[in-house]
Amino acid sequence: MGTINLEEAKIKVDDEWLSVEELTQRIQEKMETGDMKFAGLASALEQLNHALENSRTLEISTVLTRDEYQRLKEIGGGDDRECVRQAIAAFIGSSGSAEANGKKRAVIRCSKCQTLIEIPPGDERPSEVKCPNCNAVGRLKAKHG
Structure with a gap:
């Protein structure tokens, strides 16, 4: 995976920072000239789009x-x-x-509101858990093995 700068919405390809538009333009230029060797650019475009879709600005x-x-x-x-x-x-x-x-984290869903509740591992495992969202209390079965 190339280095991605989410703030500027660019990915580093061959020591050059490119935006989605620049990557798209380069792919189109290669296709127009008959150069079908643009898999690296397409992969970078996919990675950048995926990173941008899965990020949030605060x-x-x-x-x-x-x-x-x-x-x-x-x-x-x-x-x-x-x-x-x-x-x-x-x-x-x-x-x-x-x-x-x-x-792996041990989690269960609250039977009332379906919120994920994390269960502490090993000896810290409680017999009862309380949902942080709706305060419902549930019992955990004894862990065997």
């Missing part, structure tokens, strides 16, 4: 102390937007989630 405003701001800049290499993006990714665990580490 408009935020926050106030930090000077020290907090300096620590944030150290994390992201000086670019404010990148700093915030990396801090959010670190906070929500996008790179260190249980699934990324090869561990």
